[in-house]
Amino acid sequence: MTSLKIIFANNVKAIRQDKKLSQEGLAYVCKLHRTYISDIERGKRNVSIDNIEKIALALEVKPYELLIKK
């Protein structure tokens, strides 16, 4: 079973790339650090619900969409 961290990682990366946003750009909109976004996209961070909400807002999707396996 794919862990939820990996599902989240893959979704954030795919949607960010669809929007032609760099990791720096996404980090800037979220007010998070670029290395934190990079870690998230590699499934290395146990991201919090507040940060899931910030990232979803920045990517203009509903938070739950980031947890659905594609």
Add this chain to the structure above:
Amino acid sequence: MTSLKIIFANNVKAIRQDKKLSQEGLAYVCKLHRTYISDIERGKRNVSIDNIEKIALALEVKPYELLIKK
């Protein structure tokens, strides 16, 4: 706008009660502390994605279902 923490809190509580599970019971299945479950259900915890996954597994729902506003 309802914060994601509050949406998660309300969903966990509603599904737990539907399943006639106590906070202690849910905590036991999740291997988390009862006071942590209590805090989550009051929207007081910035819960991590790993714990969202544990709680969803214990409640027998998909993690994303816990982030959808009812």
